[in-house]
Amino acid sequence: MPSPEALPIRHVLPELLTALGHHGSAVLTAPPGTGKTTVVPLALAETGLRVLVAEPRRLAVRAAARRMGVSYTIRGERHIGANPMVEVVTTGVLLQRLQRDQELPGVDAVVLDECHERHLDADTALAFLLDVRETLRPDLRLLATSATADARPWADLLKAPVVAATGTTHPVETVWAPPPRPVAPPHGLRVDPALLSHVASVVRRALAEQDGDVLCFLPGVGEIGRVAGMLAGDVEHLLQVHGQAPAHVQDAVLSPGQARRVVLATSVAESSLTVPGVRVVVDSGLAREPRTDHARGLGSLTTVRVSKASATQRAGRAGREAPGTVYRCWSAADHDRLADHARPEIALADLTSFALQAACWGSPDATGLALLDPPPPAAMSAATRTLEALGAVEQPARVTDRGRRMALAGVHPRLARALLDLGPDAAEVVALLSEQLPRDASDDLVEVWRTARRGGTGFAARWRQETRRLRRATSGRGSAPDDELAGSAVALAFPERVARKRGGGYLMASGTQAQLPEGSRLHTAEWLAIAIADRPTGSASARIRQAVVIDERTARQATGTTIEDEIIWRVPPGERRGDVSARTIERLGAIELSSTPLKNADVRAAILYGLRTEEILTWTKEAKALRDRLAFCHRAIGAPWPSMDDLMDLADQWLEPELSRARRRADLERVNVATALKRLIPWSERLETTAPERMEVPSGSNIRVDYSGDQPVLAAKLQELFGWLETPKIAGVPVLVHLLSPAGRPLAVTADLASFWREGYRHVRAEMRGRYPKHPWPEDPLTTKPTRRTK
Structure with missing residues (x-):
């Protein structure tokens, strides 16, 4: 690794410091490996500025702080470094500090690193900081840094100059290495095993053909584990890097190795980390993006093809320290079809947390925030409805005191609700849901909880740390049994996912059907509180990932019930024919708890709906003939002859008094349609003349x-x-x-x-005439007398 003094960023430091001095803000573009993350904050500190560096990922926070020897803070963890002038935090921690004190006391400059990755927290933090600079802290210096050269959007937002560091770039040779046979495209979280097998073979090929460490990009933790299993025995030093990787693995990745290494990584290693010794990159060409089903309140990750910009970032890792090689597991023709850039997170994610942050900031609809991309209206509307249901905001989109406490809890507003309502006893469950659960976790959340308590894993260590933080952040009442506490916490956090058994699956309060995995031990439960669910692409039902068994009392307390009169034309499940349904119903969302018949109800609207949507009337031969004659009159003459195309829209005119008397389908089926139709033409004697x-x-x-x-x-x-x-x-x-x-x-x-x-x-x-000789076939039919008889 080059020394800090030798890093290319040193050449533009004078220009950068001048820009910050004159404008108070700047945008720095510099390729990965030039030192922008570690050299610039220390240079700012040397001028007497107290610097806060915000990184999009926890792993990048630890790495940057370690390189600089400074303090860092991530959720639930704080480390004091030797240099008190610089602190590195996640963008999430920065947002928390801004919500607690907008003036950011004790901070002279904020560096927002890796802005090009377009994480939602980073976009939000930049918008808040611009607001702070304009209204409260004109002296606050802002620096946005990007590993890509396209800095004009940030420069326009900050009204700041762009300082570009070119750095020393080493050539990277591209080797196109598509699979020998076609593989299935990614679908949801599924990646074709044949592609993963191919990636493993390309790693072996790279080890044989090239020198130096190999960095292999894969979409997620599961794929990393599977490829690691394929390479076991072939590679002496194999490291797995992702957001959940233990600290000792992160340290090993960021330290030069004595022996040759293969590092399997997610997109976390795309630009936020420098992995020393890497000369070869093997790129699977896949990444994970969030997807949100706003109509059903379900979120998930999905596997997508990387953008050209991401592929360039990944390839650049091979040329950080010397000339390198990138093996791309797709063809040059496929590369030309990739999107230029990945979509920003604000366009894809669940915006509930963002909407609460914006409401607490004083901009409930986010229109007053300086954002590179506005939030999608449908996503913001869904987020606002969720916040209203949680009691975080009230009309007209004003944040409540409860909402402010939720925003400061440092977890998703849904989880914050459970924490505030149940107190510190819920900290363990909330901590469980605030982390990404292990891929092999049971669908029984209580079992996952007990496994975490036993410890011995990286996940369990992170869970304990987060539990301690949440307990310090709240206060409350005494304990409850595990099952009851877990069920209450999940039901309060996700009230629309409270579900009741129906048929072979479950019906959620939101109205969405959900299915448990095959062989689940939860399948006998009458009620479930579903913590994690997603909807596979193309499926009408949600897939339950983790849930807790609850009883009806817990479901009622978390979700609440409504009692309403329902008068509708209803088609029972599995049936094709509907009928009038007039009932008083107690509901828990879409779940029907009980019903009683509603007597003397006005069913006219339901009857009319049934007439418009189903073939109910009994159309005798006489009735059809009359309808056809009237339709002909309308076509041939027009008004006042009525159109038969709009017959059911005219039901009020021709189906009285039968319509007023009808109470159910059978009453309509008995109507004499021919007699009723004649009411449309009180001049019916003209029908015989006209048609x-x-x-x-x-x-x-x-x-x-x-x-x-x-x-x-x-x-x-x-x-x-x-x-x-x-x-x-x-x-x-x-x-x-x-x-x-x-x-x-x-x-x-x-x-x-x-x-x-x-x-x-x-x-x-x-x-x-030969076939019918008994009938007349005269030569001159015009002079022959017509007859009904034979000869």
């Missing part, structure tokens, strides 16, 4: 006219129409004549009888 039901033909027969098509249709035996030259019309529309054989089968269809007798008849006669 007669029957028409007399030359033989004297009265034959029914079919009005179901675009034209009226008259179907009659050919012998009954002898001598009929002029095609009849109804309401000015020519009748389509179907000439039938003696057996009633169509011989010809025409709207021009004269033309048929002149041109078509002789062909029909030649074919039919």
